Amino acid sequence: MNIFEELQTNEKGLTSLEAEKRLEKYGRNELPEKKPEGFxxxxxxxxxxxxxxxxxxxxxxxxxxxxxxxxxxxxxxxxxxxxxxxxxxxxxxxxILALKNFVETKATVLRDDKEIIIPDGEVVPGDIIILQEGEKIPADAKIILSNNLRVDEAAMTGESKPVYKNIGDDILKGTVVVSGNARAVVFATGQNTSIGKIADKISEIDTxxxxxxxxxxxxxxxxxxxxxxxxxxxxxxxxxxxxxxxxxxxxxxxxxxxxxxxxxxxxxxxxxxxxxxxGKRNALVKKLQAVEALGQADIIAVDKTGTITKNELVIKKVFINNNFYEIEGIGYEPKGDVKLNNEYINPIDDSDLVYLAKISSLCAEARIMFSSEDDLWHISGDPTEAAVLVFGQKIGFHKEELNKQYPKLEDNAFNYQKKYRSSLHNINGKKELIVMGAPEEVLNLCTKMYNDGKNIEIKKEEIEKILCKMLNDGLRVIAVAQKSGKEFSFIGFLGMKDALRLGVSDSILKTQNAGIKVIMITGDHKITAKSIAEEAGIYQKGDKIITGTEMDNMSDDEIIKEINNVSVFARVNPEHKLRIVNLFRSQGKIIAMTGDGVNDAPSLVAADLGISMGKIGTEVAKEASDIILLDDNFETIVSxxxxxxxxxxxxxxxxxxxxxxxxxxxxxxxxxxxxxxxxxxxxxxxxxxxxxxxxxxxxxxxxxxxxxxxxxxxxxxxxxxxxxxxxxxxxxxxxxxxxxxxxxxxxxxxxxxxxxxxxxxxxxxxxxxxxxxxxxxxxxxxxxxxxxxxxxxxxxxxxxxxxxxxxxxxxxxxxxxxxxxxxxxxxxxxxxxxxxxxxxxxxxxxxxxxxx
The missing domain is CATH 1.20.1110.10 (Calcium-transporting ATPase, transmembrane domain)
Structure with a gap:
């Protein structure tokens, strides 16, 4: 490809030494900012x-x-x-300028044929960047590999509808990956990018x-x-x-x-x-007007993941072929023993477990990387899918090797309406469609179930009892299914847990004592959501839980009648979040809303106070918010x-x-x-x-x-x-x-x-x-x-x-x-x-x- 020759690079990326030389030659990948007012x-x-x-x-x-x-x-x-x-x-x-430096955008690049995460200011021409859903594109680049990539170019073109991008298309710095993933080679950084040439039009932090x-x-x-x-x-x-x-x-x-x-x-x-x-208490105030709304908030709507939990989803229990397997391990480290009937086993010898790990790993599209700087494992992409890949590695599968062995023919990112994702693979010469997502939605697709290596008629009542048992244990459960021919077959459940942050219950109690109602908005199942909310002190006896499906069947007036008694909204999508915010505001309530994803941006803007996560938050969510929590901790909101x-x-x-x-x-x-x-x-x-x-x-x-x-x-x-x-x-x-x-x-x-x-x-x-x-x-x-x-x-x-x-x-x-x-x-x-x-x-x- 001519672009590689022109930029003197290749598909394996630059070497670390070459990247340093280019950083010195081209300068940091930063936009020329308007100088602060002089004295x-x-x-x-x-x-x-x-x-x-x-x-x-x-x-x-x-x-x-x-x-x-x-x-x-x-x-x-x-x-x-x-x-x-x-x-x-x-x-x-x-x-404010000093605090602004706390929020540093990261980029995933290939250096020395390895994926590493670097500050986006260090991206140079010739770098191969790896893009996932929710990430802001760090530089102008040309796509060399695309998997259903859709980019929101509203910041550049004003066009609100995301655009599909294919191999050979250009993507621009400052635009956002809405769905899919891709690899691209950088051809312009800093003020040489398209947005750099019109930098004076870029909105800055409002002081x-x-x-x-x-x-x-x-x-x-x-x-x-x-x-x-x-x-x-x-x-x-x-x-x-x-x-x-x-x-x-x-x-x-x-x-x-x-x-x-x-x-x-x-x-x-x-x-x-x-x-x-x-700032000293880990809250970066982007808009000082936020101080006004913050002290006066009536409602704080929290997104469970990362705010009241640690945002380290770990698969703890899996179900396949009438067996429960306990998976050990900490965080995203791909190490952990496996138990079956309270006895340790060698997972690679268990054909059922191997099958579930292989199929689920093929469908996941996140990345796991080790950082020698902080001696920790980090992820890029969706935390749920990252947890699936970690599970796969514990059993013995690596995503890159699986993709080579079973080539991907098609990939569909998680759909917030359908509540599942899917991928099509060539498995042993056959086209196999794998689906992974919300159990109720995946089970609705299935007419068969995996049993002793065969597909038999599904026993939904039994499967639903298994699901309820896992949900009552406080696990977030996703179902895995496979389509061979015309019918979907249920394979198994993956039960994961994201532990509560230390001290979050005390923080929520402080907030409630301050006259502020805390509600939890989550995509989790109603039973899982109730379990976590109860543990955190958000759900009290007598409170109501409304699901997204129930909201779809209720008018605004019907929801308003119930809303003051609701402490948990479960199985909701971003449209539901926006509706919840607007309904509270219609009652004259001042609402603060937390969020971290691309699709949270509308509700963050609509809320009186938008609060985004500094660590796990996407760049879109950070830009839409008024305050960024540098440690993603609910205690920081209280402070x-x-x-x-x-x-x-x-x-x-x-x-x-x-x-x-x-x-x-x-x-x-x-x-x-x-x-x-x-x-x-x-x-x-x-x-x-x-x-x-x-x-x-x-x-x-x-x-x-x-x-x-x-x-x-x-x-x-x-x-x-x-x-x-x-x-x-x-x-x-x-x-x-x-x-x-x-x-x-x-x-x-x-x-x-x-x-x-x-x-x-x-x-x-x-x-x-x-x-x-x-x-x-x-x-x-x-x-x-x-x-x-x-x-x-x-x-x-x-x-x-x-x-x-x-x-x-x-x-x-x-x-x-x-x-x-x-x-x-x-x-x-x-x-x-x-x-x-x-x-x-x-x-x-x-x-x-x-x-x-």
């Missing part, structure tokens, strides 16, 4: 916010009025805020800040409040004969007081930390839910603190104007409070450790403004205490010394904030019962805020900048006594909540 671009983006526009407008106004000190401070604050925001956003971007809609709604409300209050304050001031210039400065001060300048920075910080922590809820709690803490401070400042200014008093605070002082005091403390609060008990009750979903009833109540209480306390002190001093009065106002509000940030650590726990040093950043932040406030009051330069003056010890005593009222009132509220 300057991120910096400019910090100013693209309606909240910042208001502050910029305020700076322009005060500068036009000659208040240069205020203008400089506002500008300095905006610049510093942007720098800090850029730094945090850059860290978030780097975190968009989550909750942006919630923040957008909140920002809109804040802006509207600013505009309404500004008009009211200006009108009231003019009505009370205040000078226009003074009222403009008052409006500026009011606007500045409401705007939570540090909010975007802190939310970026909280989210970046959450994503980083999720990620806890992190998601912790992120929301952190955001609530920060919002409670920031907005209560802003409301207090508004109250102070508005009431002072209504009572015809001078401004208690000038714009530059409010900026100081909002950025320096608040900025340090809210960022420190973001580092508060995750609260206990996040999984002990159902999660209360936040509304679109992120503020719930309790938050609103607390913010009103905090702002009233701070506002009234500040005005009482201001009233005592402003007639004597306005500079002193404003300094006291500035300082008492700062002290209120020092105390209030500790209040905000918990909605119910006393600040005296929480470990102060569990958040060292808050301890250091509070010390820093105190030192900076002392500088603001006593440093001559700061005095001239902020318009402050020195305070006496007695004045500090009044201030601290007044500010401590916020702790007393909040502690009383918390005590009342704990008591009821």
């Amino acid at each position: 300057f671009s991120i910096f400019i983006n910090q100013f693209k916010s309606p909240l910042i526009y208001i502050l910029l407008g305020a700076g322009v106004i005060v500068s036009l009025m000659g208040e240069w000190a205020d203008a400089i401070v506002i500008l300095a604050v905006l610049m510093l805020n942007a720098i800090i925001g850029s730094f945090q956003e850059g860290k978030a971007q780097n975190t 968009e800040i989550p909750l942006k809609n919630n923040i957008k709604f909140l920002s809109t409300i804040i802006i509207r409040i600013v505009l309404v209050l500004a008009i009211i304050v200006f009108a009231v001031g003019i009505w009370h004969n205040h000078p226009v210039e003074e009222m403009i400065l008052s409006v500026v001060a009011l606007s500045v007081s409401i705007i939570p300048e540090g909010l975007p920075v802190v939310i970026t910080l909280v989210l970046a930390m959450g994503v980083w922590r999720m 990620a839910i806890e992190e998601g809820r912790g992120i929301y709690k952190s955001i609530k803490k920060v919002l409670s603190y920031l907005l209560s401070t802003g409301l207090a400042e508004v109250l102070v200014i508005l009431v002072a104007l209504l009572l015809d008093m001078p401004l208690p605070l000038i714009a530059v002082q409010i900026i100081w409070l909002n950025f320096v005091t608040d900025g340090i403390l809210d960022a420190s609060l973001a580092f508060d450790p995750r609260e206990d008990g996040l999984l002990n009750k159902k999660f209360e979903k936040p509304n679109k403004y992120l503020i719930d009833k309790l938050m609103a109540q607390r913010m009103i209480i905090f702002s009233l205490i701070m506002g009234i306390g500040t005005l009482l002190l201001f009233k005592q001093y402003y007639m004597i010394d306005i500079t002193k009065a404003q300094t006291i106002c500035l300082t008492v509000l700062a002290v209120f904030q020092w105390f209030n940030v500790w209040n905000c650590r918990s909605e119910t726990k006393s600040i005296f019962n929480k470990d102060m040093f569990s958040n060292k950043f808050l301890v250091y932040g509070t010390i820093a805020a105190v030192l900076l406030q002392l500088a603001a009051v006593y440093n001559p330069f700061m005095q001239s900048l902020l318009g402050t003056t020195a305070l006496t010890i007695q004045e500090w005593e009044f201030i601290i006594l007044m500010a401590s009222s916020i702790i007393i009132v909040e502690e009383a509220r918390k005590f009342f909540v704990r008591s009821t």
Whole structure:
């Protein structure tokens, strides 16, 4: 074939040495990615916010009025805020890029005439790649061997229907094998591939800040409040004969007081930390919006294999000719003894067992390979078929030798509708069709059964009793049949088991205690599914099980009536999965769905949260999902839910603190104007409070450790403004205490010394904030019962805020900048006594909540 000469390769593949040379010559098989945003671009983006526009407008106004000190401070604050925001956003971007590297696509290639699995970045022109169902094609290649290969080229052509590919056809990097298998020789890698030439059109991991809609709604409300209050304050001031210039400065001060300048920075910080922590717990968040759905999930629909089980299907028991054989061994290692009637036998001497192993191995189309890197056996292809090949090797058969001895004439991959696969072989000069799949479907085809080397009339009742016995043992059973002439003959059963992961039952219990219902969706038989679900704690007494066949005969309304009592869906296909997801969503439920196969992609996309498997998942499933479990473990889902809820709690803490401070400042200014008093605070002082005091403390609060008990009750979903009833109540209480306390002190001093009065106002509000940030650590726990040093950043932040406030009051330069003056010890005593009222009132509220 000319392609071999052109690429200087052959059907046995490249040598390892030649592959290394070509990797150096052609470079890694990677697409040119869009460069991450640079610091300057991120910096400019910090100013693209309606909240910042208001502050910029305020700076322009005060500068036009000659208040240069205020203008400089506002500008300095905006610049510093942007720098800090850029730094945090850059860290978030780097975190996601680093986590992205955890998910590395693999490719199976021939090197030195051996099949090996390598990172697809190491594929080079001239490599022979081996493709199986569910795999993403790693490079542009020409097919040299095809077995019913169908490829989904939607990513390249937009054509949704899979295309059959034959020998000589080209296949493209980034497209997906939907069914069948093939071998192909690579002729282009990296940016030389078809997709590499249009790389700018490739969708990348979405690093968009989550909750942006919630923040957008909140920002809109804040802006509207600013505009309404500004008009009211200006009108009231003019009505009370205040000078226009003074009222403009008052409006500026009011606007500045409401705007939570540090909010975007802190939310970026909280989210970046959450994503980083999720990564450490083996959950790769592709779309940060997933955090939102994760913490709020009502339903988790799990695909049994790999998530709650180890995904190491091992054939434990086989039945043929009225005998049960016990097969020993661990995982995919092709070694294990065989027992018949509790006695070890030499399997190659048992003609029945040899026959079953040979026939089933011929029909299986997976691959088993040993990796010297981790000293483990790995598979490529369907795990069920891999288990069959391992069984065959334990008996003494190797797939390659069987194919040579009994050439394959036709192969039909597993059909999700028919629930079986088939292959046609030339066996001793005769065409023999072998079928392997779901027992009920395979038995429906059979009119004969294998018995003592002959085919006799099938005894279905007896066979079905045998099947029930194996299913009740918790085995996943597949049936094997052979067609000679016009009739199918039942050969035997293969019973396999995939053990539960260690600790999965505890994880499911935690999830249920968190108010989240766990359902299992599986292709297994109803009896097997019930056994495994019961062992895992998913199925409880009184729960219902619905099969795919039953679903086909039920309307949506009929299923909805039953769905809340169903914990297991058995014998389902991908279409059923999609229907289940949509039915739960139609009830207003937030559903998270796990999946690993090509056909799981639609349901992963349809679910509020798609979760794919990092190890066993196909590339299609990974791309369709929002979160990838790097260890394929259900425990990781539980950890990620806890992190998601912790992120929301952190955001609530920060919002409670920031907005209560802003409301207090508004109250102070508005009431002072209504009572015809001078401004208690000038714009530059409010900026100081909002950025320096608040900025340090809210960022420190973001580092508060995750609260206990996040999984002990159902999660209360936040509304679109992120503020719930309790938050609103607390913010009103905090702002009233701070506002009234500040005005009482201001009233005592402003007639004597306005500079002193404003300094006291500035300082008492700062002290209120020092105390209030500790209040905000918990909605119910006393600040005296929480470990102060569990958040060292808050301890250091509070010390820093105190030192900076002392500088603001006593440093001559700061005095001239902020318009402050020195305070006496007695004045500090009044201030601290007044500010401590916020702790007393909040502690009383918390005590009342704990008591009821």
